[in-house]
Amino acid sequence: MLGSLLFKVAIFFYVFASAGFIVFTIKQEKRLFNIGFFLLILGFLVHTGFLIYGYCLLGTAPVLDLRSSLSFFSWCIVLVYILFFFKFKLRILGAFVTPFSTFLILISSMFPICFGPVKPIFKTVWLTVHVGTIFIGNALFAIAFLAAVMYLLQDYYIKNKKFSFLYERLPSLTTIDTINHYSLIYGFPFLTAGIITGAIYAQIAFGKYWQWDPKEVWSLVTWILYAILIHERLAVGWKGRKAAIMSILCFVVLSISFIGTSLFIEGYHNIKQIERLGAIG
Amino acid sequence: MRILNIGMNHKTAPVELREKLTSDDMLDYLIKTESIKEALCLCTCNRIEAVVVTENEDDARKAIISYFCRLGGLSQDRILNFIYIFKDLDAVRHIFRVASSLDSMVIGEPQILGQIKDAYAEAVSRKTTGVILNSLMHKAFHTAKKVRTETGICESAVSVSYAAIELAKKIFDTLSGKKVLLIGAGEMSELTARHLISQGVKEVVVANRTFEKAVELSSKFGSHPISFDEIPIYLIEADIVITSTASRHYIIKREMLKGISRKRRNRPLFFIDIAVPRDVEPDVNKLDNIYLYDIDDLKSVAEMNMNQRRQEAIKAERIVEEEVLKFKRWLETLDIVPVIISLKNKTHSIIEKEIKRSESKLKDLSPEQKEAVFVLCRSIAEKLINDPIIFLKSKVGRSSLNTYLDFTRKLFNLEEQEKGELYEDSRHKFNNK
Numbered sequence: 001m002l003g004s005l006l007f008k009v010a011i012f013f014y015v016f017a018s019a020g021f022i023v024f025t026i027k028q029e030k031r032l033f034n035i036g037f038f039l040l041i042l043g044f045l046v047h048t049g050f051l052i053y054g055y056c057l058l059g060t061a062p063v064l065d066l067r068s069s070l071s072f073f074s075w076c077i078v079l080v081y082i083l084f085f086f087k088f089k090l091r092i093l094g095a096f097v098t099p100f101s102t103f104l105i106l107i108s109s110m111f112p113i114c115f116g117p118v119k120p121i122f123k124t125v126w127l128t129v130h131v132g133t134i135f136i137g138n139a140l141f142a143i144a145f146l147a148a149v150m151y152l153l154q155d156y157y158i159k160n161k162k163f164s165f166l167y168e169r170l171p172s173l174t175t176i177d178t179i180n181h182y183s184l185i186y187g188f189p190f191l192t193a194g195i196i197t198g199a200i201y202a203q204i205a206f207g208k209y210w211q212w213d214p215k216e217v218w219s220l221v222t223w224i225l226y227a228i229l230i231h232e233r234l235a236v237g238w239k240g241r242k243a244a245i246m247s248i249l250c251f252v253v254l255s256i257s258f259i260g261t262s263l264f265i266e267g268y269h270n271i272k273q274i275e276r277l278g279a280i281g
Numbered sequence: 282m283r284i285l286n287i288g289m290n291h292k293t294a295p296v297e298l299r300e301k302l303t304s305d306d307m308l309d310y311l312i313k314t315e316s317i318k319e320a321l322c323l324c325t326c327n328r329i330e331a332v333v334v335t336e337n338e339d340d341a342r343k344a345i346i347s348y349f350c351r352l353g354g355l356s357q358d359r360i361l362n363f364i365y366i367f368k369d370l371d372a373v374r375h376i377f378r379v380a381s382s383l384d385s386m387v388i389g390e391p392q393i394l395g396q397i398k399d400a401y402a403e404a405v406s407r408k409t410t411g412v413i414l415n416s417l418m419h420k421a422f423h424t425a426k427k428v429r430t431e432t433g434i435c436e437s438a439v440s441v442s443y444a445a446i447e448l449a450k451k452i453f454d455t456l457s458g459k460k461v462l463l464i465g466a467g468e469m470s471e472l473t474a475r476h477l478i479s480q481g482v483k484e485v486v487v488a489n490r491t492f493e494k495a496v497e498l499s500s501k502f503g504s505h506p507i508s509f510d511e512i513p514i515y516l517i518e519a520d521i522v523i524t525s526t527a528s529r530h531y532i533i534k535r536e537m538l539k540g541i542s543r544k545r546r547n548r549p550l551f552f553i554d555i556a557v558p559r560d561v562e563p564d565v566n567k568l569d570n571i572y573l574y575d576i577d578d579l580k581s582v583a584e585m586n587m588n589q590r591r592q593e594a595i596k597a598e599r600i601v602e603e604e605v606l607k608f609k610r611w612l613e614t615l616d617i618v619p620v621i622i623s624l625k626n627k628t629h630s631i632i633e634k635e636i637k638r639s640e641s642k643l644k645d646l647s648p649e650q651k652e653a654v655f656v657l658c659r660s661i662a663e664k665l666i667n668d669p670i671i672f673l674k675s676k677v678g679r680s681s682l683n684t685y686l687d688f689t690r691k692l693f694n695l696e697e698q699e700k701g702e703l704y705e706d707s708r709h710k711f712n713n714k
Contacts, residue, residue, distance in 0.1 A: 154451070158448070158451060158452065158572055159566060159572060161574070161578050161581075161582075163582065163585060167451070171454070172450060172451050172452060172453060172454035173451070173452050173453075173454075173549060174452065174453050174454040174455075174549070175454045236543075236546075237543075237546025237547055237548075238547055239546065239547035239548060239549075239570065240547055240549060240569065240570045241569045241570060242547065242569060243547075
């Protein structure tokens with residue numbers, strides 16, 4: 001069927017794009033990067049097609065189970081990376097981001113596909129806006145996280161005078177820090193908007209803005225942590241190592257609130273609960 | 282015609298001798314020598330090279346060596362210990378290697394190509410080059426460019442001050458607008474500071490124990506001097522600190538920098554300590570966002586990069602070898618040029634003669650028609666000699682070439698022009714191109 005075909009084709013392109021970026025990083029031939037980037041764009045377009053197809057089929061954003069959430073998340077990361085590439089022209093970032101989103105989409109493909117009628121409470125534009133903004137925010141934070149990893153690596157190499165293979169290929173500390181900075185600055189409004197639209201959606205669907213559901217709590221914690229990080233960065237002038245460590249920690253908390261609460265913690269964001277609610281039958 | 286290259290470089294001759302041989306009128310001397318047809322000379326601080334094209338190799342060699350002897354004030358026997366003599370393809374290879382910076386003191390240094398280009402421009406402006414040297418030099422530039430783009434021989438810094446700059450770029454990305462604090466007014470720190478300024482650094486502040494020296498050095502950079510006591514204040518502003526004092530104790534201690542990060546808003550700070558004994562306490566490197574490199578660190582970076590260049594040089598030698606082979610093939614085609622030219626000259630003179638003979642019969646024709654007849658004759662003749670020429674060209678590089686050339690001469694009854702005259706001819710043609 002068309003949906004799964006598009007999905008598989010997108011995965012196929014992502015895998016080869018990742019391979020292209022990794023080989024580019026080793027060989028440093030611009031041509032390889034161009035091939036990788038071209039494949040990534042192709043994969044992205046096919047993936048977009050898959051999502052539109054899912055949207056039409058369900059009548060709402062295809063994010064109701066973990067499989068499609070992860071796939072949508074992976075799409076958001078690719079989208080953000082492509083936009084970042086046009087802004088910063090940083091090729092090496094692709095070698096970190098593309099494998100990461102490919103990894104996510106591969107994981108997503110291991111979850112079972114669920115089909116069935118979708119309950120009317122999920123068929124609202126608020127759900128799409130809520131999930132869309134949250135995921136774009138998360139994708140930006142994912143890039144901030146990857147940039148932080150790059151920063152710590154490069155910082156380690158320079159400090160310890162280890163001029164390894166990655167030292168030469170990673171950009172300067174300032175550049176990586178700038179990427180981290182912008183990902184956080186752009187990501188935060190999206191996260192905020194995501195939480196607010198989520199509350200509005202909860203009011204429409206359940207009649208309550210806030211119910212202290214575990215995911216809500218974790219999201220709040222994440223929001224506060226990112227707020228602190230951004231405050232420290234802008235007001236106090238956090239930079240470099242500290243900011244990098246903090247954005248890695250923040251992302252760990254974000255991952256818990258994103259995946260953990262969907263799988264292991266009871267609450268209405270839990271995928272099983274969503275199934276019980278009759279979203280997908 | 283033979284290519285002859287006589288010269289000396291930093292490996293074969295001491296600087297005392299090399300500097301005596303740096304003379305402006307070498308080119309004049311060379312080209313005035315009877316047996317030398319083309320000449321070019323290259324004098325840099327590390328080498329003196331005379332490259333000539335000659336009909337009589339012995340004469341040319343003697344002339345060059347006696348010139349070297351005269352300038353160097355040495356006897357012929359002695360001078361032979363300091364020079365190298367390359368002939369034909371060995372000379373070609375040597376020139377290609379020099380241009381590609383494979384023969385330089387610092388492998389891969391970029392200046393030499395510019396120096397060779399200048400030397401060539403000088404020779405061209407004095408009209409001392411001809412077909413062979415023109416082609417040789419263009420191929421040398423081509424080879425050098427190829428080596429530079431296809432190998433990593435020019436990549437990465439191999440001097441201490443460039444290594445420091447490369448590191449600074451890995452930290453700050455760009456150096457424009459950055460502030461440098463120079464502690465100690467040594468020669469080395471001045472050199473590094475100059476490199477930094479050429480990279481767009483905004484300000485260089487100088488601190489020195491003897492204040493006068495600080496004033497003197499800072500006036501060179503158009504900046505201002507500070508006293509030793511002001512260092513802690515400037516550590517907050519600076520991005521790069523270069524230390525090179527003769528002090529026996531650490532000038533920058535870890536305690537001095539402890540609270541500084543917050544005041545600096547965590548901007549990275551890069552210490553370049555080129556003093557021995559060291560000026561910066563090594564533990565400083567353990568502080569967040571502060572990076573410390575001492576002279577040994579920088580030397581090992583430079584050495585590592587040098588090794589990398591040596592590796593790349595192997596690739597470069599292969600490229601040079603390929604280009605030498607290509608040049609060899611081109612040189613061989615030169616052997617058939619005289620035959621081809623006389624073949625063409627003969628056909629043209631036949632056409633002219635025959636048209637003149639038929640002039641009375643052609644007199645009624647209009648100028649256009651006359652022209653058409655001439656063109657017709659010429660194209661028939663050229664078509665006829667075309668196949669023999671292609672055949673000869675295909676034999677270039679084969680041992681049988683000379684037999685075929687002789688045969689062609691006999692077959693067409695060619696009287697070859699004087700070789701020298703012909704040579705002038707083709708030189709003229711080349712220059713017109």
